[in-house]
Amino acid sequence: MPAAAMPAVIAAAVLAGPLQASARIDLPARTPEQVLALLAGNKVQQLSGTLEETASLGLPQLPDLGPGSTGSSGRATPGGPAAAAANPLTAGNISQLLGFLTTPHTVRVYLDGPANQRVQVLDTLAERDVIRHGPTVWTYDSGANTATELTLPNPRRPKTGAPGALAPGSFEWAPGAVPTPAALAAEVVKGMDPSTQLSLGSNTTVAGHSAYVLQLVPRTGASLIGKVSIAVDSGTGLPLRVTVTARGQDSAALEVGFSKLELTAPPASTFLFTPPPGTSVTRKSQPAVPTKPGGFxxxxxxxxxxxxxxxxxxxxxxxxxxxxxxxxxxxxxxxxxxxxxxxxxxxxxxxxxxxxxxxxxxxxxxxxxxxxxxxxxxxxxxxxxxxxxxxxxxxxxxxxxxxxxxxx
Amino acid sequence: MASELSVMFRRRRTWAMLAALAAIPVLIAVAVRVTGAGQSGHGPAFLDRITQNGLFVVLTALVLCTPLFLPLTVGVVAGDTVAGEAGLGTLRYLLVAPAGRARLLLVKYVGAAVFCLAATASVLLAGTVAGLALFPAGPVPLLSGELVDGWTAEGRILLVGAFVCVSLLGLAAVGLFISTLTDVPVGAMAATIALAIAAQLLDALPQLDWLHPWLFSHWWLGFADLLRQPVEWTSFGNNAALQLGYVLVFGALAYGRFATKDVLS
Known part of the structure; x- marks a missing residue:
């Protein structure tokens, strides 16, 4: 259902910016379907990278209450993230949402297999972190000086979707609203149906990786979405950048993409986290019923x-x-x-x-x-x-x- | 060159400005010591961390000084470079010496750059001393939550100092150029400081986001990226490149103006 894919599209569009490759990039010729298969076969399990996301949705830019808002919403909600997850429309979450919709973000992501993830949202003079190491998930907010430890019931929960093919977009614990290209691409592609016209754009380079550009254009004129472009790494099939363009516009309405990317394992210490002294720490374990907080x-x-x-x-x-x-x-x-x-x-x-x-x-x-x-x-x-x-x-x-x- | 520096550092004004800058971290440290820790999340960044670790005094002071006090003092020094000599009527005597105008301009700019370094250093030094004197030292939490020992943290703080110092070089070049336009040093100082404030105002307007990466003040608070784990060098590089661009452009403009100027005073 493309409507559901839209999240992916929007998130993808955030970062896009300058995709114009000045030099022609020669890659083996492929059909759009082959690139789609390449995308689906993405098996990247290890990476360190920096994501840039920008949104230009025609909303007035409002101050990003970023640093602190995660913590404050967590504090304000009895039961912390789990309860917050139960009702995402808290004031804190809404202000985060506003921040995401209107201001650009830089996010560093680290991935080493499904059990080791780290996401760092780089705010001005502050940082929000989510670190997953095995069954333990830490969130840390340097602005509010708060940390939360969440223990998952199963050290390795099976992923929804293709198990074993963990897309780096699947940062289930991303703080705030940080969609990754892979998550967006997965959403978009999941919603593909005959109402979508599939084509290939000219090849590009994203963060030093040559990429095919998969273009999805709705055949209907009733949608606000004009085009979704997914830059797919020519080697691994990893989605590197997703750009969503509104109908009748030239510049991206939403883009998320890597500005730096290394497909190597980050140092193991990246995923070890101990809250610094003086941090107010909340501890909880996830209820046995496998809800999916990240999804909320x-x-x-x-x-x-x-x-x-x-x-x-x-x-x-x-x-x-x-x-x-x-x-x-x-x-x-x-x-x-x-x-x-x-x-x-x-x-x-x-x-x-x-x-x-x-x-x-x-x-x-x-x-x-x-x-x-x-x-x-x-x-x-x-x-x-x-x-x-x-x-x-x-x-x-x-x-x-x-x-x-x-x-x- | 040596005489230029000795003239600058023999001026009471220079020392007054450096002392004022050094007083800021001291004031912060004393105020926090007297009143206790602020509530987390309120006030300038890092303020609530000071009671846990004295080194945060330096960082709080830099957050406060970078947008206002440092540009203010650099504006005074840079705006005074050429216009000050002209205002005193000593410029023509300097030009009588066979040194050449480019060399004079270069010496003046280096003098301003040295002041940038001295200004940053005085904040760092006073902040470190005041912080360590009034508060406990020990491992320092970085923005990412990792703890590093005191020496590593001091290294990071020196890097931050380098970042701030580099950040001011562009403004100093702008001030040098403005200083060649006028014989009234106060005018050049005021114009330079006004520009520094205007640049930050423009940087806050979302409608002008295409302009933001070109403003010399755009990366000023980017020094926080040096306090992450691992260190995010992008903003350091971007900032250095931008400031270098400003130095080249406004240096060239200043030379173009100064080389063809009729020096009457």
Whole structure:
């Protein structure tokens, strides 16, 4: 479902910038399908690299509350990240989301097999880290001076998707909203269907690695997305950069890509973490029910605007759907879709957004009052929240969402 | 050259500025010592860490000094280079000597650069001394959360000092150029300082993000990248290249202006 792929697209678009290869890069000729297979066969398990992400979604640039906001949201939420994961739409998360949507980020990523990951978000005069070493996941926020230790039930949980082929995008524990090219590419490719026109652009170089450029263009004119480009490493199939361009625009609306990349194992010490003295440390272990906290980061929400409702739904412990407006957000909203392909509109029923939240200043900062509710309108996607708390989202113009809402 | 430096360092003004810069970390250290640690996440970066480790005094001081106090003092010195001599009426006597205008300009710029070094060093030195005198030393946590021992940390701080010093060279070149435009040293100083502030204002406007990498102040706070583990050298390199560009461009402009200028005073 391309709507679900949009997160990938958006994240990818963030970094893109200067992809124009000045010199022609000669690579063995391949068909788009072969490059797609190369991408799917990506088996990179070890890397150190620097990601740059930029977004130009037509939103006013708001101050990135980055450093500290992770910690503060964690502190503010009883139960910490697990509870925060249960409801991603906390004020802290929203401010992170805003930061992601409007300001560029530099992120260093280190990977050595599925059990060793480290992500460093480089903020000005501060840093947010997530370090996974075996069953232990540390998060550290130098601005707030807080750390969280999370112990996973299984040292090595099977990955969703292709086991063994861990894409470096699969940093499940990325702090805040840090989509990686691989995660985006996986989302985009997962949603490929006949409504997508596949082609190859001219070869390029990303962070010193020659790459094929896979271009995905929606055949429909109803989607806001004009094109998704994925730079695929010619040697390994690793997605190096994902660029999302809005329809009718030349420059990237969203791009995530490597500015530096080495496909070697980082030093083992990279994944060993001890919180420095003076840090306030929270410890918890993950509940046996394998929820997927990483999946609930604002990044997911952003990159998957259609999926805003699903994180809310996920933690519901088998509660039956409840139509009472006051409590429906604790139950599992039925997420329906309408439209097809890239123009899919995802709908979550009334009550998905708790009334307390829709009135919060953080959300008000993000949303604009429009006919039929409050809306977030960007160059790539739109989200409409109706007064009764239903959510409509998709990579379509706002008017299409309003139509869908009115048709209910 | 030696006489230029000795003239600069014999001036009471130079010492007053260096003392003022040195007073900033001392003030921070004393204030934190008297009032106790601030709440984490409030105030300038690193302020809340000072009670745990004295070396953070230096870093807090640099965070405060880099955007304002260091450019201020460098602006005074750089703006004074040529215009000061002209204002005193001594410029024409300097040019009577067969040294040539390019050489005079070079000596003046080197003098300003030495002041950049001295200014940074005075903050570093005063901060280290004050921090270690009032607070415990020991392993220092980096931004990434890793602990390094005190000597490694001091090495990192020296690197940060180098970064800050390099950051000021571009501004010094701009000041040198402005100084060749006028005979009024105060005007040149004020213009240089105003430019430093204007550059930082422009850097804060998201609408001008295409311009940001070209502003000499863009990387000023990038010294934090030297406090990560592993060290992120990109911003050091970018900053050095940018400052070098400013030195070359404004050095050339200053020479072009100064070589053809009628020196009447």
């Amino acid at each position: 980061t604002p990044g997911t929400v952003i990159t998957r605007p259609g999926a805003i409702a699903t994180p809310l739904a996920a933690p519901a412990p088998g509660a039956p759907a409840n139509d009472h407006p006051a409590v429906t957000h604790h139950a599992t909203p039925k997420v329906a879709t309408s439209g097809t392909g890239w123009a899919t509109i995802v709908e979550a029923p009334a009550g998905t957004v708790p009334a307390t939240l829709s009135g919060s200043p953080a959300l008000a900062q993000l949303l604009q009052p429009v006919a039929g509710g409050h809306a977030l309108s960007t160059t790539l996607f739109s989200v409409l929240i109706t007064p009764d708390g239903a959510v409509f989202a998709g990579a379509v113009p706002l008017a299409a969402l309003q139509q869908a809402a009115a048709a209910k």
